[in-house]
Amino acid sequence: MRALLRRELTLALRAGGGAAQGLVFFLIVVLLVPFGIGPEPEELARVAPGTLWIAALLSCLVTLDRMFQTDFEDGSLDALALSPLPLEAIVATKALAHWLTTGLPLTVIAPLLALTLNLPGAAYPWLIAALGVGTPALSFLGAIGAALTLGLRRGGLLTGVLTLPLYIPTLIFGARSAVAAANGQAAAPALLLTLALTLAIVAVAPFATAAILRIQIR
């Protein structure tokens, strides 16, 4: 399992792996928002948590195709499925690697981008905490969407259509926490709900993903 994790991370971080691309994509989406709604600091402060969350969803989405697709094409996935490790564990490892190369770096640079969006100071800890506990759910749910569209021609758009609706609950609770903190309300309930949701998803999603992968490589 550790070897698989190392393999996944190496593949993602080496040239052409695309880990950096997800991050650049995140940056660009956030950069586009002020152009869309105008440069007034108060306006930007109001939409800052939502913007960062939506950008996080999208950059998770665009990096999903590398989770199973290349392994499926060159047959590594069949080899992995035959290994003594259960497929559920393989899926969980791959989703974890996806989070380590997408969700985690994104959480780290989010406060920097929040600064450019003029987010009120009180909201920073909550924003980082919510992104930190919420983005693993995005990777684990993304695994379901990526598995469903495996091997399809023009599957990329469909992955988005199938995956993004699953992100709604996480988005609602995750973004709510920082918004509440910025408005001086209690931010902890939303954060705890985000955490609860993530834990449930991390526990259950690998089983669904593995079941779907078994259909795909049958």
Added chain:
Amino acid sequence: MSLWKYANPAEFMRLSGRLMPVLGMITALCLGVGLFWGYFFTPDDYQQGSTVKIIYLHVPSALMAINAWIMMLVASLIWFIRRHHVSALAARAAAPVGAVFTLIALLTGAIWGQPMWGTWWVWDPRLTSFLILFVFYLGYMALWEAVEDPEKAADLTAALCMVGSVFALLSRYAVLFWNQGLHQGYSLSLDTEKNVADVFYYPLLLVIAGFVLLFVSLVLLRTRTEIRMRRLRALETRAGLVAEGAT
């Protein structure tokens, strides 16, 4: 003899072929009488005027939008567990019907909301959940279209239907957390104290029965079409193989 007998496509075709005309007639009767009664023989509401009458389309279609998804979930589970092809095809057949019911509910709601709430659309939990449900229907149908191998498509969409059910429900309660609503509470229940007034209630029940029957007939019809398409494809494949063998 058990219900599972009708999982056999031939048996299903025979039974549904006999049921279809009867069902169609009762559906037309329920909808015709119910809508006519509702539109022309019920009084205007003292606050809402005649706009109240859109209830005869809005409530039944909203009800069936949710029930159609539940039926798809049950059919997907049956397909997963017992692998009856009719079940998978019935789930596929129900999806567009459910999506259209969802759309009708959203549109009639908007048309009613404009004079009553003064806006076509608000991000109210109920409205938002229906939009989310609509998106789930679209994704489900898109996946059926995208996967070429029919068996694999049935498996994948069944999996999506189960995952989607969990998240549709989760979103339903998550949006409550996100925004307080403008939509009124339920207007129908078995507890008659809380119901709408009787004059509206009886025609509404008739229309709801009509919508349920309409859904059943449409799903039967579409399932029959799907089965025939399958047979056609099997025949074409066989003809192709024979032609290949001959050369």
